[in-house]
Amino acid sequence: MLAFTCATAQAAEGIEITRASIEASDDGYRLSSAYAFDLTPGLEQAIQHGVALSFTTEIELTRPRWWWTDDHAVSSRRTVKLSYDVLFRVYHVSVLGSIQQNFDTLDDALLAIRRPARWLIAPKGALKPGETYNVTLRMFMDRDFLSKPLQVDAFNNSDWRLASHKKTFTYRAE
Amino acid sequence: MIRALRYALVIGSAIASILLFLLASASSNTGFFAHDFTWLFGMILGVAGALFVLVLVAFWRLYSRYKAGKFGSRLMVRLMVLFTSVGILPGLVVFMVSVQFVSHSIESWFDVKIEAALDSGLNLSRAALDEALADLSANAGTVAATLAGQGGQDVSSILKRALDDGDGMQSAVLVDAGGKLVAGTAEDLRTDLAADLPTPQMLKQAAMPGGYARPEGGIEDDFREAHGDQPSALDAATGLRLRVVVAVPEPPGMAPRYLQLTQAVPVNLASNAAVLSTAYREYQERFAARTGLRKMYIGTLILTLLLAIFSATGASFLIAGNLAQPLLVLAEGTRAVAEGDLSPRPIVETNDELGTLTQSFNAMTGQLFEARSAVERNRAALESAKAHLESVLANMSAGVIVMDADGVVVNSNDAVHRILQVDVASLAGRPLDEIEGLEVFAGAVTRAFSAQSAQSAAGRGRGRAHWQQQIEIPRRAGTDDGHDLTLLARGSRLPVGAGSGFIVVFDDISDVISAQRSVAWGEVARRLAHEIKNPLTPIQLSAERLQMKLVDRVDPDAAALVNKATDTIVSQVAAMKRMVDDFRDYARTPPAVLAPLDLNDLIDEILHLYLAEDGSDVIHPVLQPGLPKVMGDATQLRQVIHNLLQNAQDALADRTAQDEPPRVDVVTETIHYVGADGCTGTAVRLAIVDNGPGFAPKILSRAFEPYVTSKARGTGLGLPMVKKIIDEHGGRIDVANRTDGTGASVSILLLKLAPEANLAEA
Numbered sequence: 001m002l003a004f005t006c007a008t009a010q011a012a013e014g015i016e017i018t019r020a021s022i023e024a025s026d027d028g029y030r031l032s033s034a035y036a037f038d039l040t041p042g043l044e045q046a047i048q049h050g051v052a053l054s055f056t057t058e059i060e061l062t063r064p065r066w067w068w069t070d071d072h073a074v075s076s077r078r079t080v081k082l083s084y085d086v087l088f089r090v091y092h093v094s095v096l097g098s099i100q101q102n103f104d105t106l107d108d109a110l111l112a113i114r115r116p117a118r119w120l121i122a123p124k125g126a127l128k129p130g131e132t133y134n135v136t137l138r139m140f141m142d143r144d145f146l147s148k149p150l151q152v153d154a155f156n157n158s159d160w161r162l163a164s165h166k167k168t169f170t171y172r173a174e
Numbered sequence: 175m176i177r178a179l180r181y182a183l184v185i186g187s188a189i190a191s192i193l194l195f196l197l198a199s200a201s202s203n204t205g206f207f208a209h210d211f212t213w214l215f216g217m218i219l220g221v222a223g224a225l226f227v228l229v230l231v232a233f234w235r236l237y238s239r240y241k242a243g244k245f246g247s248r249l250m251v252r253l254m255v256l257f258t259s260v261g262i263l264p265g266l267v268v269f270m271v272s273v274q275f276v277s278h279s280i281e282s283w284f285d286v287k288i289e290a291a292l293d294s295g296l297n298l299s300r301a302a303l304d305e306a307l308a309d310l311s312a313n314a315g316t317v318a319a320t321l322a323g324q325g326g327q328d329v330s331s332i333l334k335r336a337l338d339d340g341d342g343m344q345s346a347v348l349v350d351a352g353g354k355l356v357a358g359t360a361e362d363l364r365t366d367l368a369a370d371l372p373t374p375q376m377l378k379q380a381a382m383p384g385g386y387a388r389p390e391g392g393i394e395d396d397f398r399e400a401h402g403d404q405p406s407a408l409d410a411a412t413g414l415r416l417r418v419v420v421a422v423p424e425p426p427g428m429a430p431r432y433l434q435l436t437q438a439v440p441v442n443l444a445s446n447a448a449v450l451s452t453a454y455r456e457y458q459e460r461f462a463a464r465t466g467l468r469k470m471y472i473g474t475l476i477l478t479l480l481l482a483i484f485s486a487t488g489a490s491f492l493i494a495g496n497l498a499q500p501l502l503v504l505a506e507g508t509r510a511v512a513e514g515d516l517s518p519r520p521i522v523e524t525n526d527e528l529g530t531l532t533q534s535f536n537a538m539t540g541q542l543f544e545a546r547s548a549v550e551r552n553r554a555a556l557e558s559a560k561a562h563l564e565s566v567l568a569n570m571s572a573g574v575i576v577m578d579a580d581g582v583v584v585n586s587n588d589a590v591h592r593i594l595q596v597d598v599a600s601l602a603g604r605p606l607d608e609i610e611g612l613e614v615f616a617g618a619v620t621r622a623f624s625a626q627s628a629q630s631a632a633g634r635g636r637g638r639a640h641w642q643q644q645i646e647i648p649r650r651a652g653t654d655d656g657h658d659l660t661l662l663a664r665g666s667r668l669p670v671g672a673g674s675g676f677i678v679v680f681d682d683i684s685d686v687i688s689a690q691r692s693v694a695w696g697e698v699a700r701r702l703a704h705e706i707k708n709p710l711t712p713i714q715l716s717a718e719r720l721q722m723k724l725v726d727r728v729d730p731d732a733a734a735l736v737n738k739a740t741d742t743i744v745s746q747v748a749a750m751k752r753m754v755d756d757f758r759d760y761a762r763t764p765p766a767v768l769a770p771l772d773l774n775d776l777i778d779e780i781l782h783l784y785l786a787e788d789g790s791d792v793i794h795p796v797l798q799p800g801l802p803k804v805m806g807d808a809t810q811l812r813q814v815i816h817n818l819l820q821n822a823q824d825a826l827a828d829r830t831a832q833d834e835p836p837r838v839d840v841v842t843e844t845i846h847y848v849g850a851d852g853c854t855g856t857a858v859r860l861a862i863v864d865n866g867p868g869f870a871p872k873i874l875s876r877a878f879e880p881y882v883t884s885k886a887r888g889t890g891l892g893l894p895m896v897k898k899i900i901d902e903h904g905g906r907i908d909v910a911n912r913t914d915g916t917g918a919s920v921s922i923l924l925l926k927l928a929p930e931a932n933l934a935e936a
Contacts, residue, residue: 042462045462046458046459046462049454049455049458049459049461049462050451050454050455050458050459051455051458051459051462085451086296086451086454086455087296087299087300087303087389087447087448087450087451088303088388088389088390089300147459147460147463148466148470149460149463149464149466149467149469149470150459150462150463150466151212151466152466152467152469152470152473153463153465153466153467153469154466156469157465157466
């Protein structure tokens with residue numbers, strides 16, 4: 001079963017990570033990324049009917065150690081929720097714990113997801129300067145936030161599958 | 175079925191049941207479900223797969239056993255099919271109905287009318303909001319028009335008035351083009367007006383015709399976890415308000431200003447709209463999820479069905495195995511009984527009929543065992559009786575031939591071989607008259623049986639079930655011992671099985687005939703001697719008287735004739751007297767006077783007369799020293815030895831130079847034998863062996879009959895005399911040719927030993 005989900009995640013397509021880089025700032029390390037994707041017709045219809053969708057971005061920074069297992073320096077995830085208020089005909093985009101943005105059109109709302117603000121992934125001291133880290137980045141439509149029948153449906157319905165491949169790159173900490 | 179498979183099936187079924195229960199619970203428990211459904215689903219699939227493999231293994235085992243024709247597999251298969259179908263068919267029916275039910279009931283939840291009603295309600299709410307917005311916008315336009323060009327205190331009073339005019343107005347704010355607060359007033363004085371100023375986007379839109387008009391959720395609702403609590407309708411209603419931003423139509427030359435009015439939506443409208451929108455959203459969500467819901471239910475049903483089927487199959491294996499077990503034990507038992515193993519089978523410990531069956535089966539095998547051992551004992555007894563009978567038959571001296579109704583030999587004993595000189599093995603299965611060498615015998619037997627049949631048919635000879643006849647069989651040509659056989663045969667009919675048979679018993683009575691002959695001869699000789707001897711003396715006396723009276727009265731020539739004739743008569747009469755005496759002696763040998771006698775001394779004494787002691791002797795005595803004394807008549811035994819030595823010397827008389835030197839061995843020795851009563855006995859043997867021509871076959875068989883001789887001159891009474899004397903001594907005499915064919919051998923066995931010799935021996 002586990003293998004099955006992994007396989008679908010690997011085989012899934014739809015989200016392309018067009019840009020990804022880590023920048024060191026005063027308060028910590030930030031991820032600057034951009035994604036390219038389109039909602040499937042099923043997802044779009046679901047949005048229009050008020051079903052909330054969640055997009056989760058996962059990032060993991062590991063440092064290979066030849067004498068031991070890899071050092072999982074940073075492992076962080078962030079979920080963005082996209083919903084439509086059928087009464088006010090407004091799209092809401094909100095990141096967990098932060099302010100909700102409203103958009104009149106779906107494209108505007110999606111743009112906010114495709115080009116998210118820079119995301120603080122780790123505090124200042126989390127990485128050792130000078131070390132090289134392997135960064136694994138993944139972005140997908142998070143089915144965990146769907147209702148249970150939708151999850152079941154999403155198992156074998158390509159309309160409900162939206163995920164990126166794992167993008168890996170190296171980052172030399174500053 | 176092996177134990178491990180059994181346990182695996184039971185445990186697998188138990189786990190499957192627990193998981194199914196969990197799955198059923200999970201369907202109704204949202205929180206639990208969301209996390210663990212996948213995991214649970216996988217687990218159940220795994221267990222189902224494991225069960226499937228187990229069932230497959232069980233099936234494969236059963237199939238291979240069935241294929242191999244292993245005993246009991248057919249029964250197992252039948253029980254299996256029965257139980258499995260009993261388990262699976264109801265499950266299938268329930269499954270089909272459930273699937274139908276689920277498919278249709280879920281579809282029936284979603285109705286076009288409900289959807290339309292929800293849509294209409296939503297549109298109604300939007301329309302109501304839109305109308306309220308339009309009212310507020312119009313109001314805002316009016317206020318903005320009054321504000322145009324105004325400044326200072328007027329603005330505040332206008333705003334104040336606008337706030338008071340409208341129903342539910344929350345605030346009225348005037349901002350400049352940069353969005354900075356120019357003046358403002360609020361219903362609730364504690365409200366921080368600066369915190370709720372229009373954003374630049376709003377201002378931008380307000381500058382356009384129509385201005386900015388939007389309903390708002392009011393309080394910015396925080397991002398909530400999707401599976402967290404939904405905001406209640408009332409919460410949403412309290413926050414619901416309308417916001418209108420319009421540009422103040424300033425006279426030319428003045429900086430643009432913007433008026434913002436906010437108005438709370440009436441609570442009942444707001445709450446109803448919120449409820450409606452929530453319901454709409456949930457309905458839509460469920461509508462979107464209906465496929466998933468159906469998949470979930472059907473998946474659960476399928477899993478349940480699979481588990482039920484596998485469990486049912488597994489259980490049917492177990493039940494079939496348990497049911498078939500006693501039957502297999504019984505079947506094994508019957509096969510063992512068929513192979514002859516009557517040992518008791520393990521008893522099935524149940525109180526039902528199967529247990530009783532095995533017990534009675536064991537009782538049956540026990541009885542069988544008893545019966546069989548009884549049969550075995552009887553058979554052994556019969557066999558030993560038969561063996562005894564056969565050994566009696568084989569060791570009896572008389573020949574026995576058993577034939578069936580067609581004259582085919584069924585059985586015969588060793589004596590037949592000995593007497594008739596035919597191979598016993600060649601007799602069986604062949605008609606008697608076709609066996610080589612037995613033509614005469616067969617003819618005589620057949621004739622005898624025919625005669626008996628005729629006799630019994632004629633009604634005579636009642637009570638005589640057998641015939642008796644003496645049969646003379648000429649010796650076959652080409653064999654050495656060419657004397658005729660005289661058989662005394664008895665034949666009788668034998669009821670053998672369904673048909674009749676014949677049994678012929680015969681004995682070689684040649685010796686008896688021979689003995690009778692010698693007795694007859696003895697009688698003849700005695701009478702003849704008596705009759706002849708009487709006139710001999712007068713004849714002799716008369717001849718001597720003639721000689722005495724006539725010799726002196728006749729001329730010398732005649733006297734010579736008389737003398738000659740008289741001498742001839744006298745000598746011939748003397749010879750005849752001697753011959754007659756011989757006959758008389760043979761016929762009336764005086765009874766032997768037995769006394770202890772050393773045979774070696776006797777032989778020594780006799781041999782003195784024959785031996786020259788100069789190396790040219792032909793007689794070589796080999797006398798065993800310490801020979802026990804025998805009971806014998808010295809005079810008679812002397813005559814025996816004389817006769818035998820004489821015979822040997824006669825046999826060696828006409829030898830030519832190229833023959834090997836003549837030789838006669840005289841041997842004495844002690845013989846130990848086992849008597850008929852089982853005690854050991856001692857005998858003395860005397861053998862006289864020569865290397866002459868030996869006995870002629872014709873002579874050999876009748877050597878002891880009087881007047882049988884091979885010599886030109888001889889009465890033929892020597893050996894008969896010897897035989898008679900030895901018989902008187904209670905001994906045995908045996909004449910034979912030497913096995914290598916050179917010479918004859920006469921062997922005398924003296925069985926009566928002197929008492930002291932016996933004592934000494936003991």
